[in-house]
Amino acid sequence: MNKTLNINLGGLIFHIDEDAYHTLERYLTTLKRQFSKAEGGEEIIRDIEVRIAELFRERTGKVKEVISSADVEEVIAIMGKPEDYLDPEEDTGSKSYEDTFYTPKKRIFRDPDDRILGGVASGLAAYFNIDPLWMRLLIIVLVFSGFGVLFYLVLWLVVPKANTTAEKLQMRGETVNISNIEKSIRDEMSGLGKNVKDFTRRASEYDYKRPTRQAGDFLREVADFVIRALKLILRFILKLIGFFFIFIGFIVLFALVAALFTGSFHLMGSNYGFSDLFEFISLVTVSSAHFNLVLIGTALLILAPLTLIIYLGVRIIFKLDRLGSPVRNGLILAAIVGFIMVLIAGIRIGVEFDDRSFYTTEKIIENPDDLMNLHIQKDQVYHLFEEDGFAAGWMQVENGNAFSKVYFDIEPSSDSIMRLKTKVMARGGNRRIARNNAESIVYEVEQPQSNELRFSSYYLLPDEVPFRDQEVFMVLYLPVGKSVYLGQDMVDIIYDIQNVGNMWDFDMIDHTWKMTDEGLECMDCRKTLEPEEPANPTQAPDPSHEPDTTEIEQMQALAAPTKTMYQSTLTGHRFYSIL
């Protein structure tokens, strides 16, 4: 026989054996003690009691009414011993649940476990707490907008891979958005404010409450405070610098990309788009491999340092680890490799332009008349060049490239036959190639009627023919007694024509010139000649004359320095300056 007690457990009444009651009481007391410190301890105990009551109810019924020791033991076995209730997280003390979930500061990593290429998208997605799919879509959109490949590669290089579990956890930390950035900055600022408050509080304590305290302590406090304040300010400035770096880096990147598609550059005195630049590079390079060498080398040379700058900014802001030395070395190596590539490509181009050769053709011009009219073929390309003010030396045309490097001169003929000598100069790896390069251009002079010559203002470099600084020099050998009329349009190609009046090329157009024993003489420009001094007889053109630099020097030494200066800037070898 056993004495029974009535207990109220979880709002239910039970009959319980006395010894069973003691066991249960000991159990619950231990639990109460255990949970007394925990947050919501009472509630936990109440829930446990309810559960125990439930379990007791399952064990009692119409037949069995009293809870025995065995029942209590059974229930305790189900519920677990008091030590089983211990929650490992509660042991750590003050840390709240919130902390355990949100403390890891978020850092940006590439996710190696969920990647298609470098895990950039999934890493970013983890960072911004969105589905990687959206990030991937965004990157694809960016790729089509022409920006994405670069964007992706830079991030791939710059963002470290999450290698350790800790890093993978850090990869998904606090969500970062504008308000959080604002918050963190405000936190830093309020940290500063708190420091100030702490300091003033302590300062007042020192002043009034503890006057006996040593001054050294106070000074140390002041120093501490100043150092802490400086650190905060420094960190803030660093962040600003980080933003600045990223800003600069991306602006430059953006500018480059934008320029690539819309911008222009200066070449041969005129503006060209960047697609023209590629075209031009392909014209001066030897092969597609050489072309790629130039492009890749330049890209490396520009992108590697840029990547470092952007990385530096990202690192300052997102507190990334120091760039791993393999990556950093890789970037430096990339820049060096780019430099070497550009250097090699440059040397290769230089070699291509190393030697020089030419070929000449001479054609007898039949003209029964005394006067020969000289004009330019005014085709479409001419008009296009004209639009650019003829400063442009190069233009892409339908089946090749047009270059306006055509020069025309008039000299006296040694006999009574009019001849047109065409000399095409070109550069190349050796003389034979140079001569080949000279021969591969297309240049035509038309004679629509016997007393008219029409020169082309440009020569055509057919597709697949490299540009090797080809130039067309023409000399019209004019017999004494014959005349030419220089059409106004000829101004674009005439080059340093010697004449009795010693006039500039620019003034020679739209006039008729007669070859005399002294040289070319103007037949219809007396008005401009009259105020001038009589021509220097030594200026009579030399029959074997060809325009060259020594000639120009001689002339500068003689009478008309202004004239030659002007000519050399107007039609001189303007192209060399860019190469």
Add this chain to the structure above:
Amino acid sequence: MNIENTKAQMRKGVLELCILALLEREDAYASDIIEHLKQAKMIVVEGTLYPLLTRLKNADLLSYRWEESKSGPPRKYYSLTDKGGSVLNELHTTWNDLVQAVEKTTKTK
């Protein structure tokens, strides 16, 4: 070394994830949750659960309402809060990562 204890610790680690996942499916009484977890052999003793539930509730991951029971006093009926839902997602990702990591490290070569 107490192997049983290690096993228990392992189960304990993912208990929160399981509770949240259960409650995501449907609201439940404590005893329902216990029933599920017991069936899945996630818990050995029931006591473990109560501090856990309270802690989750205090962290606003769970909420409960009182509901009348056919027999006996009203019981707590737990449900997942919005915050609990997002924590669940986080834990899910962590769990998947963990599984991958464990698989990777324990895979026989």
